[in-house]
Amino acid sequence: SQKIEQNSEALNIQEGKTATLTCNYTNYSPAYLQWYRQDPGRGPVFLLLIRENEKEKRKERLKVTFDTTLKQSLFHITASQPADSATYLCALGRRALTFGSGTRLQVQP
Amino acid sequence: DVKVTQSSRYLVKRTGEKVFLECVQDMDHENMFWYRQDPGLGLRLIYFSYDVKMKEKGDIPEGYSVSREKKERFSLILESASTNQTSMYLCASSQGGAQETQYFGPGTRLLVL
Numbered sequence: 286s287q288k289i290e291q292n293s294e295a296l297n298i299q300e301g302k303t304a305t306l307t308c309n310y311t312n313y314s315p316a317y318l319q320w321y322r323q324d325p326g327r328g329p330v331f332l333l334l335i336r337e338n339e340k341e342k343r344k345e346r347l348k349v350t351f352d353t354t355l356k357q358s359l360f361h362i363t364a365s366q367p368a369d370s371a372t373y374l375c376a377l378g379r380r381a382l383t384f385g386s387g388t389r390l391q392v393q394p
Numbered sequence: 395d396v397k398v399t400q401s402s403r404y405l406v407k408r409t410g411e412k413v414f415l416e417c418v419q420d421m422d423h424e425n426m427f428w429y430r431q432d433p434g435l436g437l438r439l440i441y442f443s444y445d446v447k448m449k450e451k452g453d454i455p456e457g458y459s460v461s462r463e464k465k466e467r468f469s470l471i472l473e474s475a476s477t478n479q480t481s482m483y484l485c486a487s488s489q490g491g492a493q494e495t496q497y498f499g500p501g502t503r504l505l506v507l
Binding site: 289293319326327328329330331334374376381382383386387 | 452
């Protein structure tokens with residue numbers, strides 16, 4: 286069956302370091318992959334989309350990679366700040382999105 | 395800015411009640427979605443709609459129905475609420491194909507007693 290895996294354990298890092306979050310999937314051939322940010326009690330907010338023919342995408346301090354051979358996407362936040370603390374969700378699909386359960390990032394000042 | 399609003403932030407209902415959750419978007423988006431979010435399970439798609447009066451089942455449609463009479467409004471209906479439908483319900487909308495960015499509402503936290 287189709288499965289999306291994100292690390293369920295929270296990631297704790299120091300301010301200024303690079304945070305790296307992982308999204309692995311099985312039994313999918315997605316055309317694109319998206320990353321969203323979700324703060325407690327709020328709906329997810331779109332961050333980045335990467336297509337299957339793109340290896341890497343950047344937006345300000347954010348970088349996403351997409352390896353369709355490994356079936357994995359990495360999401361990086363460079364020079365992390367306490368305001369980056371949130372849950373980050375990956376989502377993929379061809380017709381409708383399927384979301385991972387998310388990884389909680391905590392950036393310590 | 396795209397705005398997606400949901401009728402209630404918090405709702406408490408009794409088992410067996412009929413529950414209506416309403417979602418309205420103001421950007422003339424074609425697509426609308428209903429998800430539920432539970433700890434450890436992430437967001438799961440209940441139903442979606444590509445056009446007025448069109449609907450398609452998502453991954454977990456059992457116990458739910460939907461209505462889309464107008465383009466901007468998408469309603470989720472729990473015909474007879476049960477305790478296992480206690481959850482956070484999120485509505486989203488998008489333009490174009492289903493692969494496009496989804497814009498989410500703030501969510502409705504439903505408690506069924």
